[in-house]
Amino acid sequence: MNTTPTPRIAIIGAGPGGLTCARILQRHGIAVTVYDHETGPDARDQGGTLDLHEDNGQIALREAGLLDDFFRLSRPEGQEMRQLDPAGTILFHHVPEAGERFKPEIDRGDLRDLLLGSLEPGTIRWGHTLTAVEGPDEGPRQLRFDDGSTAPADLVIGADGAWSTVRTAVSPARPEYTGISFLEAWFHDVENRHPALAELVGQGSAAAADGDRGLFAQRNSGDHIRAYIIQRLPRTWIRDAGLTPRDTGAIRALLLERFRDWSPALRSLLTDNDGLYVDRPINALPVPHTWAHNPTVTLLGDAAHLMPPLGVGVNLAMLDAGELALAVVRHDTVADAIRAYEQTMLPRSNEWQKTLDHGAEELISTELPDFAQDATTTA
Incomplete structure (x- = not known):
């Protein structure tokens, strides 16, 4: 069991989950290093827009001290939603009320910039593509990168997405089409x-x-x-x-x-x-995706529970990140922190995985969303 007083914490992946985790750790005075394979923050387009929900993503942002900044950047009008049939007839139309902030939209790039700007200088090590997590389960771990460099760590957090390299240290699971x-x-x-x-x-x-x-x-x-x-x-x-x-x-x-x-x-x-x-x-990922407790390695977001894109992925990643960071803050050892985090995260993610299993079919379903079933259709 790792009892290092000041553990060396490495987060792999500078997406919303990894950055949220780093931000909350730093707010509590805990040092962390984030490694990302991209060459810099502007290496690629960060994708489209996403909504952050009041009951998960916004909880993490509040813990990160960034909720007010998020609201200033977000687009509450983006909560407008229209469902049409193939003939173009509107079947359902939701127009957000004034002050509605349950799940306002924000561009992924804007969210990432907000999180990056909140971190201490030098937190991110760009251009580091992880190839392996080496060393004994009880630690210390050795991170090996594709340029031959290495870095020690007492806690390795896999926030490296669908094709996570960190995942291979705890699970053989691979995403399936x-x-x-x-x-x-x-x-x-x-x-x-x-x-x-x-x-x-x-x-x-x-x-x-x-x-x-x-x-x-x-x-x-x-x-x-x-x-x-x-x-x-x-x-x-x-x-x-x-x-x-x-x-x-x-x-x-x-x-x-x-x-x-x-x-x-x-x-x-x-x-x-x-x-x-x-x-x-x-x-x-296969449903459910779980793994045996490892005292030095854990996962969050898509690395832990990749699901079809039905509006929960980034929200759950950020909620995972907040809970994991707080577990590290509140426990004396890395192993205890991981165990406490996974006792909450794994059951929650497994429930979501079961709910959304084959959920990709919903993306082409003619059924209206649950929240629209009883709503009045407007044009």
């Missing part, structure tokens, strides 16, 4: 260049499905819209058609055929995008 594939499309300067689409989506999101395929479009800040073309297909559907993701015209022709009976307004999400499509097959 759900049978549902996303094709991402971007639209820029939408009020000027895509006004009909801007009207269709509104300030939040719009979705439609027919049971086999679906479309989901969501307003981002900066006058952008990001859309996802959702289909039940083999993982290799683009390659099977003799194409690559760069073959925009040929992929568009396939999509137009598959969505041939949909309304022209919705089909504009297939034809009017700016730039290339991005292929995003949806993967999930």
Whole structure:
């Protein structure tokens, strides 16, 4: 059992979960180092928008002392939601009330910048791709990176996402394809260049499905819209058609055929995008995913419980991060902190995994969301 008075804590992954954990640890005077494989904070686009829920993601931000900053950056109007049928008829329309803050939207890049800016200088070690967690279970651990460098650690926190390297130290599980594939499309300067689409989506999101395929479009800040073309297909559907993701015209022709009976307004999400499509097959970890207690290694977020993208992933990652950081603060040893954290996190994540098992199918279901079943439809 590790009884180091001041444990060397290494977080692998500078996503929302890893950064939230680091921020809360530092607020309590505990040193931490975050390692990330990217070359710097601007190495890539951080993705679209996400909503942070009052009952999980916002709890972590409050513990991080960043909730007020989040509200200043967030877009409560992004809680607007429209559900349509393939003919373009609105079946459900939620318009947030003034002051509604249950799950306001924020761009992923803005959230990451907020968290990065809250950390002490030098916390992040960019350009460190982890290849292995070595050393005995009881510690100390040795982190090995792809450039041959190493770093010691008494606590290793895997916040390194779906294809986590840290996970291999505690579990053999690997993500599996759900049978549902996303094709991402971007639209820029939408009020000027895509006004009909801007009207269709509104300030939040719009979705439609027919049971086999679906479309989901969501307003981002900066006058952008990001859309996802959702289909039940083999993982290799683009390659099977003799194409690559760069073959925009040929992929568009396939999509137009598959969505041939949909309304022209919705089909504009297939034809009017700016730039290339991005292929995003949806993967999930086996259900339930658990592992034997390890006194020096634990996981949070997608590394622990990758699920279909149904609005809980980042929220659970940040809740995990807050609870793990506080467990470290409140316990005398790393092993006790990990045990206390996992006693809460694993049952919760397993329940969510069971609830969302095969949940990717909901993304193409014609059923209205539960919260819309009894709501009055507005146009």
